[in-house]
Amino acid sequence: MASDEQQVKNSTATAVFDSDAANSLVKDLRSTFLAGKTKSHEWRLSQLKSLLKMLDENDKQICDALFSDLGKHEMEAYIHEIAMIRNSCKLALKELKDWMKPEKAKTNLGTFPSSAEIVPEPFGVVLVISAWNYPLLLSVDPVIGAIAAGNAVVLKPSELAPAMSSLLAKLLGKYLDNSAIKVVEGAVPETTALLEQKWDKIFYTGNGRVARVVMAAAAKNLTPVVLELGGKSPVLVDSNIDLAVTAKRIVAGKWGCNNGQACVGPDYIITTKQYAPVLIDAFKHNVKKFFGDDPMNSPDISRVGHENHFARLKKMLDDDKISGKIILGGQTDKNNRKIAPTIVLDAPEDSLIMSDEIFGPLLPIVTVEKIEDGIEFIRSRPKPLAAYLFTNNKQLKKNFVNNVSAGGVVINDVTLHLMVDTLPFGGVGESGMGAYHGKFSFDAFSHKKAVLYRGFYGDAPARYPPYTPGKLRLLKAILDGSLFGIIRTLFGFS
Amino acid sequence: MATIVDGFEGELKELREVFNSGKTREASWRRSQLQGILSLFKERESDIMEALNQDLGKHNVEAYRDEIGIVIKSANYALGNLKKWMSSKRAKLPLASFPSSAKLVPEPLGVVLIISSWNFPFGLSFEPTIGAIAAGNAVILKPSELAPTCSSVLANTIRDYLDNSAIKVVEGGHHVGEYLLRHKFDKIFFTGGARVGEIVMTAAAKFLTPVTLELGGKCPALVDFISSSWDKKIAIKRIIWGKYGVCGGQACIGIDYILTQKKFAPTLVELLQKYIKKSFGDNPMYSHSMTRIINKKHFTRLKGLLEEPGVKSSIVYGGKSDEENLFIEPTILVDPPLDSSIMTEEIFGPLLPIITVERIEDSVEFIRARPKPLAIYGFTSNEKLQKKMISETSSGSITFNDSIVQYAVDTLPFGGVGGSGFGRYHGKYSFENFSHQKAVMMRGYLIDFGFRYPPWNNKKLQLLKSGLRYDYITLVFVKLGLKGKA
Numbered sequence A: 001m002a003s004d005e006q007q008v009k010n011s012t013a014t015a016v017f018d019s020d021a022a023n024s025l026v027k028d029l030r031s032t033f034l035a036g037k038t039k040s041h042e043w044r045l046s047q048l049k050s051l052l053k054m055l056d057e058n059d060k061q062i063c064d065a066l067f068s069d070l071g072k073h074e075m076e077a078y079i080h081e082i083a084m085i086r087n088s089c090k091l092a093l094k095e096l097k098d099w100m101k102p103e104k105a106k107t108n109l110g111t112f113p114s115s116a117e118i119v120p121e122p123f124g125v126v127l128v129i130s131a132w133n134y135p136l137l138l139s140v141d142p143v144i145g146a147i148a149a150g151n152a153v154v155l156k157p158s159e160l161a162p163a164m165s166s167l168l169a170k171l172l173g174k175y176l177d178n179s180a181i182k183v184v185e186g187a188v189p190e191t192t193a194l195l196e197q198k199w200d201k202i203f204y205t206g207n208g209r210v211a212r213v214v215m216a217a218a219a220k221n222l223t224p225v226v227l228e229l230g231g232k233s234p235v236l237v238d239s240n241i242d243l244a245v246t247a248k249r250i251v252a253g254k255w256g257c258n259n260g261q262a263c264v265g266p267d268y269i270i271t272t273k274q275y276a277p278v279l280i281d282a283f284k285h286n287v288k289k290f291f292g293d294d295p296m297n298s299p300d301i302s303r304v305g306h307e308n309h310f311a312r313l314k315k316m317l318d319d320d321k322i323s324g325k326i327i328l329g330g331q332t333d334k335n336n337r338k339i340a341p342t343i344v345l346d347a348p349e350d351s352l353i354m355s356d357e358i359f360g361p362l363l364p365i366v367t368v369e370k371i372e373d374g375i376e377f378i379r380s381r382p383k384p385l386a387a388y389l390f391t392n393n394k395q396l397k398k399n400f401v402n403n404v405s406a407g408g409v410v411i412n413d414v415t416l417h418l419m420v421d422t423l424p425f426g427g428v429g430e431s432g433m434g435a436y437h438g439k440f441s442f443d444a445f446s447h448k449k450a451v452l453y454r455g456f457y458g459d460a461p462a463r464y465p466p467y468t469p470g471k472l473r474l475l476k477a478i479l480d481g482s483l484f485g486i487i488r489t490l491f492g493f494s
Numbered sequence B: 001m002a003t004i005v006d007g008f009e010g011e012l013k014e015l016r017e018v019f020n021s022g023k024t025r026e027a028s029w030r031r032s033q034l035q036g037i038l039s040l041f042k043e044r045e046s047d048i049m050e051a052l053n054q055d056l057g058k059h060n061v062e063a064y065r066d067e068i069g070i071v072i073k074s075a076n077y078a079l080g081n082l083k084k085w086m087s088s089k090r091a092k093l094p095l096a097s098f099p100s101s102a103k104l105v106p107e108p109l110g111v112v113l114i115i116s117s118w119n120f121p122f123g124l125s126f127e128p129t130i131g132a133i134a135a136g137n138a139v140i141l142k143p144s145e146l147a148p149t150c151s152s153v154l155a156n157t158i159r160d161y162l163d164n165s166a167i168k169v170v171e172g173g174h175h176v177g178e179y180l181l182r183h184k185f186d187k188i189f190f191t192g193g194a195r196v197g198e199i200v201m202t203a204a205a206k207f208l209t210p211v212t213l214e215l216g217g218k219c220p221a222l223v224d225f226i227s228s229s230w231d232k233k234i235a236i237k238r239i240i241w242g243k244y245g246v247c248g249g250q251a252c253i254g255i256d257y258i259l260t261q262k263k264f265a266p267t268l269v270e271l272l273q274k275y276i277k278k279s280f281g282d283n284p285m286y287s288h289s290m291t292r293i294i295n296k297k298h299f300t301r302l303k304g305l306l307e308e309p310g311v312k313s314s315i316v317y318g319g320k321s322d323e324e325n326l327f328i329e330p331t332i333l334v335d336p337p338l339d340s341s342i343m344t345e346e347i348f349g350p351l352l353p354i355i356t357v358e359r360i361e362d363s364v365e366f367i368r369a370r371p372k373p374l375a376i377y378g379f380t381s382n383e384k385l386q387k388k389m390i391s392e393t394s395s396g397s398i399t400f401n402d403s404i405v406q407y408a409v410d411t412l413p414f415g416g417v418g419g420s421g422f423g424r425y426h427g428k429y430s431f432e433n434f435s436h437q438k439a440v441m442m443r444g445y446l447i448d449f450g451f452r453y454p455p456w457n458n459k460k461l462q463l464l465k466s467g468l469r470y471d472y473i474t475l476v477f478v479k480l481g482l483k484g485k486a
Helices: A002-009 A019-034 A041-057 A059-070 A074-100 A137-148 A162-175 A188-195 A208-219 A243-255 A276-291 A307-318 A371-379 A394-403 A439-444 A469-480 A483-490 B008-020 B027-043 B045-056 B060-086 B123-134 B148-161 B174-181 B194-205 B229-245 B265-280 B296-307 B362-368 B383-392 B427-433 B458-468 B472-479
Strands: A103-105 A114-122 A125-129 A152-156 A181-183 A201-205 A225-228 A234-237 A268-272 A326-328 A342-345 A362-368 A386-390 A408-411 A446-454 B089-091 B100-108 B111-115 B138-142 B167-169 B187-191 B211-214 B220-223 B257-261 B315-317 B331-334 B351-357 B375-379 B397-400 B435-443
Touching: A019 A125, A019 A152, A019 A188, A041 A059, A041 A074, A041 A137, A041 A162, A059 A074, A059 A162, A074 A137, A074 A439, A074 B458, A125 A137, A125 A188, A137 A152, A137 A162, A137 A201, A137 A439, A152 A188, A162 A181, A188 A208, A201 A208, A208 A225, A208 B194, A234 A243, A234 A371, A243 A276, A243 A386, A268 A276, A268 A371, A276 A326, A276 A342, A276 A362, A307 A362, A362 A371, A371 A394, A386 A394, A394 A408, A439 A446, A446 B383, A469 B060, B008 B111, B008 B138, B027 B045, B027 B060, B027 B123, B027 B148, B045 B060, B045 B148, B060 B123, B060 B427, B111 B123, B111 B174, B123 B138, B123 B187, B123 B427, B138 B174, B148 B167, B174 B194, B187 B194, B194 B211, B220 B229, B220 B362, B229 B265, B229 B375, B257 B265, B257 B362, B265 B315, B265 B331, B265 B351, B296 B351, B351 B362, B362 B383, B375 B383, B383 B397, B427 B435
Parallel strands: A125 A152, A125 A201, A152 A181, A201 A225, A234 A268, A234 A386, A268 A362, A342 A362, A386 A408, A408 B435, A446 B397, B111 B138, B111 B187, B138 B167, B187 B211, B220 B257, B220 B375, B257 B351, B331 B351, B375 B397
Antiparallel strands: A103 A114, A114 A446, A326 A342, B089 B100, B100 B435, B315 B331
């Protein structure tokens, strides 16, 4: 076991995690799985309890890693990562017994007498590939689902959050059952080696480009996938709102969530030409209130995740097409990878900031004539992971919910739906496929097997050869489900 | 040279426009199309039966039992449940998010592609189509070219009975399939073999299109020692039916092979022979009660399975074939070599290997060691054995003491796992397969927890910790400054 740990840790050193290593890893995990170890209720509970212990005993190290990787404030670390994982664990611990129970299914006259149920079972050995922006949450949350469902798991944390990656390898190695749960650190070569193996399910969080690679690799083994991606999550803001609360929520949701680097963070605002100035003032006011006079250097704002990312955002800011349109912020600090909360008004549709997912502290505001035009604007673009609307207008709410397709929709707030574990969290179209959170995590990692019990009574001779016209009549009656029809046919009428 | 289907891109564009117009989302439209399917099957029953007879030699009773009757049942089921399926479902919310409400709103995915198979050309085309329509999508259906008469009847009847602006049929072979796959769809539903399944999923990956793959596998039937003669008779009839009586063994959930105790095998073989004669007469080819093999390629493949070393000598019944009529008679083999093709590939034909084991429980290990099939069958009343099978094997489904009928149960999800595919349908699962369950949360403006907002400080952290633990009393105290720590 020590040598495994060593191998996993030194991915950048001498021991290379190549295809053979990956193959051997999957083989080991498969043996563990086939031996039945991960299927027992006790095992799953023990792992979830250990996870909870792991979080409670190491919360300081976790916060430190998040600060080191992302400059994330302890408060954000707690709200958006630690607390959410703890709740996930606790929910699974509480509900697991119920989730594992077979679900009865009613049977009808066609198979009478019979009884049926749907039995959840684990897929086997699953791969979880996580992202860098919420490196604890997006690694451990799917792993909780995988464990709850009884699978063996390999977690590949993002190398772009190296402190957390290394901490996860250490902690999961220490607290969880290494014969069934493993962490593989690394970048493209290691991920490629992993993707070459045959998995029973792959759960990927990240961007559309890599998702295509993951799905194509999965196709070789007909492996089902969950892809949690992103997109440009729009916020449509009406004038009929509570301005103070609206502005607070949007500003906190944009810059208070990893400084815009969240898959469900507000990407851009749409509002009417008339209302825009009012809204912009309110935004400016709140930015100052939350982050002070020098927001870029506020300790309450996260850094930009990594260099490439910083360069990408800088490119958006330097785009000629938006020159003169920056009405707040725009300052950057390359050495510290900081970018100030920035607002851009009426960037042209073909500007960089309006074509790609921003994933950063730049907030474009698009103005329209009528607020309803905003809905059309959203509909003409790829389906985002989340879509937000601020309004008191009932008709507008209805219009928005009925006509905007997105992973999730929130009215009069942003990002909150993530915290509700009775709602499935996932995308549609370009923003992904599959969902998780709460019981949906358990479902994502389970195969629901149909079980039908029949006895030897109640046989319908009509179904067997040799075939006769009489049998055809009887079958019609049976499949019609009408008892009367069946009796009539059996007795020779019709 | 790459195939281009004339006018297809224009048709696809039209479908998208129609979908975007909202037409297919109306409950009335969905109902009208489902009614249209019912009318289609009721009024054109004889055309359908004739086409199935032409392409597969399928008897009218089989045609009705396995396809026509099933589709009618499913369309009626969808009509009866449509309102319920289309309605939003409330989701419970934790106190910390009060006041707010949340619900799940089902919505169609858009324009979906359904690729169907040749063995149940009507059933496997319409069953997913019913789900796609019920969920409010526009549909492109590509039936299998290996059942050409059926494909043509499908195209004609759909044109006559359904809304052509939203539901289209594209006929053709694998070149046409490949061409279609170069376009973006909002979902692809594929029924067929693993090799093409992989091609479909790889093509879908380019567009991040979600897919359902309904594949096959070797569906084993574990046959336990049965003492009662009544039970034996019924079991045998159901086994024969599950192997030879449903499309001549060419069914994804047909019984592929049998596992039974060495001691019971002779009895089993004897009973099988007796009832095969009873079901198909002395000359099965002329009984018109067994479907023929779909084409020369499959015929040759099946014949080839029998000619491998060690396999031929294991035939205990049947084995004769007629190439001109593409007919292979019901055949039984006992213990062919486990590494022969007949025991490693999906048979999809009327050849029944019986593998004998010492103890019946050994069958479970045998099944576990092999790829996960679409269905597993257990002919046994032994509850312990049933439980063992359920917990120690994995498959799309398990059915005890019968075969194939699980297909007709609307409340059971139908789909594979592992090599037999992923995704599921039938009943409400068909609706869900073609829907996106959109999470919708509505918040009010009152009661906002100040600790949500920066700037961050220790007090807010304490408040937050209490709030997230739903510990409101502490929350209030801390807020009022009466308590320093949560």
